[in-house]
Amino acid sequence: MSRGVAVHWRLIPQRYNLVGTECKNCGEKFFPLRQLCPNCRRSGDVREVKYSGEGEIYSYTIVHTPSEGFEFMKPYVIGVIKLVEGPFITAQIVDCKPEDLEIGKKVELVFRKVIADGSNGIIRYGYKFKLKE
Amino acid sequence: MKMDVGIVGYGVYIPRYRIKTEEIAKVWGDDAGSIKNSLLIYEKTVPALDEDTATIAVESARNAVQHARINPKEIGSIYVGSESHPYVVKPTSTIVAAAIDAVPDMTAADYEFACKAGTAAIQTTMGLVKSGMIKYGMAVGADTSQGKPGDALEYTASAGGAAYIIGKDNLIARILDTYSYTTDTPDFWRREGQEFPSHGARFTGQPAYFKHVIEAAKEIMKRNNLKPEDFDYAVFHQPNGKFPLKAAEILGIEKKRLETGLLTPYIGNTYSGSTMLGLARILDDAVSGDRVLAVSYGSGAGSDAFIIEVTKENEKRRNSKPLKAYMDRKEYVEYSTYAKFKGKIKGVKLEKP
Numbered sequence: 001m002s003r004g005v006a007v008h009w010r011l012i013p014q015r016y017n018l019v020g021t022e023c024k025n026c027g028e029k030f031f032p033l034r035q036l037c038p039n040c041r042r043s044g045d046v047r048e049v050k051y052s053g054e055g056e057i058y059s060y061t062i063v064h065t066p067s068e069g070f071e072f073m074k075p076y077v078i079g080v081i082k083l084v085e086g087p088f089i090t091a092q093i094v095d096c097k098p099e100d101l102e103i104g105k106k107v108e109l110v111f112r113k114v115i116a117d118g119s120n121g122i123i124r125y126g127y128k129f130k131l132k133e
Numbered sequence: 134m135k136m137d138v139g140i141v142g143y144g145v146y147i148p149r150y151r152i153k154t155e156e157i158a159k160v161w162g163d164d165a166g167s168i169k170n171s172l173l174i175y176e177k178t179v180p181a182l183d184e185d186t187a188t189i190a191v192e193s194a195r196n197a198v199q200h201a202r203i204n205p206k207e208i209g210s211i212y213v214g215s216e217s218h219p220y221v222v223k224p225t226s227t228i229v230a231a232a233i234d235a236v237p238d239m240t241a242a243d244y245e246f247a248c249k250a251g252t253a254a255i256q257t258t259m260g261l262v263k264s265g266m267i268k269y270g271m272a273v274g275a276d277t278s279q280g281k282p283g284d285a286l287e288y289t290a291s292a293g294g295a296a297y298i299i300g301k302d303n304l305i306a307r308i309l310d311t312y313s314y315t316t317d318t319p320d321f322w323r324r325e326g327q328e329f330p331s332h333g334a335r336f337t338g339q340p341a342y343f344k345h346v347i348e349a350a351k352e353i354m355k356r357n358n359l360k361p362e363d364f365d366y367a368v369f370h371q372p373n374g375k376f377p378l379k380a381a382e383i384l385g386i387e388k389k390r391l392e393t394g395l396l397t398p399y400i401g402n403t404y405s406g407s408t409m410l411g412l413a414r415i416l417d418d419a420v421s422g423d424r425v426l427a428v429s430y431g432s433g434a435g436s437d438a439f440i441i442e443v444t445k446e447n448e449k450r451r452n453s454k455p456l457k458a459y460m461d462r463k464e465y466v467e468y469s470t471y472a473k474f475k476g477k478i479k480g481v482k483l484e485k486p
């Protein structure tokens with residue numbers, strides 16, 4: 001069994017559907033999810049929330065020297081996305097050329113293959129973003 | 134007692150990238166003009182390196198849920214038809230179920246029947262809905278099909294998918310009848326462990342595609358006392374642009390009724406997505422009272438025929454992500470990039486060592 005399968009499985013709601021948390025006490029929203037609100041600590045009231053997947057580019061960078069396994073994706077774009085609900089999320093922006101990108105441009109959630117664990121392992125799917133048309 | 138069953142919502146997805154017939158012909162020394170003429174194919178979709186049948190199925194499923202405006206937890210079944218499921222053992226349907234958050238109170242399975250697995254999923258879902266076992270069910274047809282480099286199939290084999298939510302209320306279209314014509318015909322196959330499919334060359338036309346599509350269409354019209362001119366639209370499985378036109382001609386269906394749903398010339402043969410995408414393209418335009426004849430075909434072999442009648446609801450609740458929008462947004466790639474995206478270059482994978 002390939003390593004990390006259990007971790008991936010536990011993170012499926014987060015990786016497929018952008019499930020994070022929000023604190024009902026102070027209103028702060030978190031992604032990835034936090035079990036404890038850093039503002040309110042013990043008086044916090046943290047609940048699960050599913051983000052819409054709509055957002056805009058806050059910042060981005062072009063990766064020319066990828067880590068192992070991602071060599072054939074290069075060059076690819078990693079963006080910091082500001083979700084309409086507030087939290088920031090770092091993710092790949094696909095189906096675009098570097099010159100199409102601009103800070104502030106609207107993006108939306110897509111479901112893509114992230115990586116496979118070798119030829120015998122699981123295929124990890126998850127969130128990426130594309131420019132909204 | 135007659136009870137309505139039909140389409141509550143649908144969603145489509147095709148990848149952004151395209152390759153032109155000329156670009157493929159150039160590599161193999163074929164004459165692009167004669168290929169375009171004989172197959173009626175101008176360009177086809179190409180999935181990106183991080184797209185596969187599961188991601189295409191999920192995108193179309195999410196669009197369908199959005200269009201249907203239902204709570205995904207009310208979906209009681211998901212069946213995904215494909216001949217390119219990413220895993221041999223491990224269902225695509227559970228990935229779709231999790232990605233639309235329909236889990237866990239539901240059933241799911243993957244279907245296989247060449248290019249008609251998706252329409253077979255619609256039929257199963259109709260049965261579950263009609264019997265009252267479920268409120269809503271989802272049927273998906275999606276593929277990222279492969280043609281052997283240099284084979285005629287390479288000009289057409291493409292990627293795309295469509296998802297349909299079947300139910301009893303708020304129907305955008307009623308499914309009035311379905312009929313299947315099935316035989317054991319070895320016209321196209323791929324053995325376990327083989328990368329590319331094999332086909333019976335000329336054998337694929339007459340006794341396979343035409344026989345099944347035409348018999349299914351004839352019988353469903355006959356048993357409903359309908360004639361070709363009673364349909365506003367028709368859509369058939371589209372292995373290339375020519376076959377469905379010829380089938381329509383044999384059946385006496387006017388060419389103009391076929392044109393809206395004839396997509397293969399521009400997006401290629403999306404296999405399990407083919408008939409279902411053609412139908413979606415028709416539903417994007419159709420108005421209340423329009424009648425559609427849809428006939429899929431799967432090698433092996435069989436055809437599923439449907440008579441569909443569009444309701445007023447379809448005009449009130451137009452799909453906000455129509456197929457035309459996906460067809461218009463495109464970026465052409467060269468053969469080398471296509472070969473890389475499709476994993477035709479040895480060792481090219483999105484994979485940890």
Ligand SMILES: [Zn+2]
Nearest residue numbers: 023026037040
């Ligand atoms: Zn708080």
